[in-house]
Amino acid sequence: MSSETVFQTRAEDSIGGDFYAQHFQEGCEENTLVLNMGPQHPSTHGVLRVILEVDGEYILRAEPVLGYLHRMHEKMGEVKSWYQFIPNMGRVDYGHPLAWNWAYVGAVEKLAGIEVPERAEFIRVITCELNRLASHLLWWGAYLLDLGAFTPILYAFDDREAILDILQRPTGSRLTYSSFRIGGVQTDLDEKTVQMIRDFIPIFRERLPMYKALVTDNIILRKRVEGIGEMSPDVIDRYGCSGPVARGSGIEYDVRRNEPYSIYDRFDFEVPTEDTCCAAGRYLVRMEEMAQTLRILEQAVDGLDKAEGGCIMEKAPKPNWKAPAGEAWFAVESGRGKVGVHVVSDGSKTPYRIKLRSPSYSNLSSFAEVAEGVLIADAVSILGSLDLIIPEVDR
């Protein structure tokens, strides 16, 4: 198949739309309607576009069209130095940027065989877990907004605000964190920050039952999520889904537990799973994960005082540092699933190749199969239950 035949535009055809719409319509049945959902649809959270073939209210076929927020981070990685690439990692996923920070610096540390001080590991765990809470709260508020409930996002942002106030002290930013460094983190946690976290944990723990009473047990929500978007474990395997999407289908897999990195093997926490395989399962997994994250946070804050070393290793790599030749693959658990970074080095100041494996990308790729035969309104529910962050899908 040559590229010419693939990309031939068919201007003479009467069917409308751009290249993707025309390409999609080649497989349409008779008397069906082709509908573009996005790229400006509010429930696609940014600029995701899904082309749907619908028969009445039912979806016959769906095809996500990506690339509206594509920034080619992997190319930027090949022209920047090892150090300069860190800010990019704060911008791949605005929901949980510290996980991406960690995946990248972790891969480089693995490549170079760098040992991170114990205190830096604790700071990484604390900031990353706080960020996970903020990410889940953002998803929770936005998902319910998609489903037509306006109030929850106000509660979610109230709590999220408290987390951002804490995180801005050690990281210096409120959204696009890039505070991890090769060999540690940029700034130590001061006493006031630690106190703020200690104060925050019981307050947030009390909020969780209220969220359950207000939303989770609400019959209107349950009718929208229960039995919607069924994903069997086989679908998870075939599409490589991970994170809460896999755990919502009964697969007990969490990178923090199954492939422990950093100091996660020291903490006592559970990996929540649900066997329902539907949007409700994925919802419940995330809600329970927030409670488990609080447990990790508590233990990490208690362990911080006894941790040895500083917030960054001595003689940490400078901006013109050269990584040794070789390759390394490093995976971490973000709010959405397994983030993987593959770094390849030829021993120079810039990476030879950086591959970013994003969890939203694999999770979204299953959408076409999962959405087949469902109502349009349920497609919104399925998309929301996947917890998509579009810059992470497009990279």
Next chain:
Amino acid sequence: MTVFEHFRTLCIAKGNRASSGVDWNVFLERDYIVDAAELLKYSGFHLESVHAIDGAEGMLINYLFDHFTQGERICLRVLLNHEDVTVDSIAGIFQGAEWHERETYDFHGVMFTNNPNMVNLLLPAESEVHPLVKAPKKRVALAELLSCGEIESQAEGFDLLNQKTEEAAQ
């Protein structure tokens, strides 16, 4: 390596998860990738990523697989000649590979035959630019780039990794 015991491979190398993150590196001939993927599917593996590395000897396609319970990461590797960067698609077995393969076409210009929807995914539809293809002068020998670990078995005539092992021995 029990999964590929009776399979025709070019080279099997035992990696180290602590230093490179991959447990097994398996080099395959181009025509065997679909069978290998099928084997992994029935052994319960799931697909993590498909991506290419542009090296001096050719375009190296990496297929990363992981297992939810066994915790074993396998990297299947297929080396393609720069003159003919075409390989069979594994999207029939792992449907998630469809997007990964389309992305690899976008970035590296690798054509995957039998991919059900071989159009640009992340780059504009008409784009003919493959941004991650390196200029021939800038390509580096794969033996220098890869850390495959200890070679367990090797087919005759396969010498892609030998330079590296000699260096390590010295």
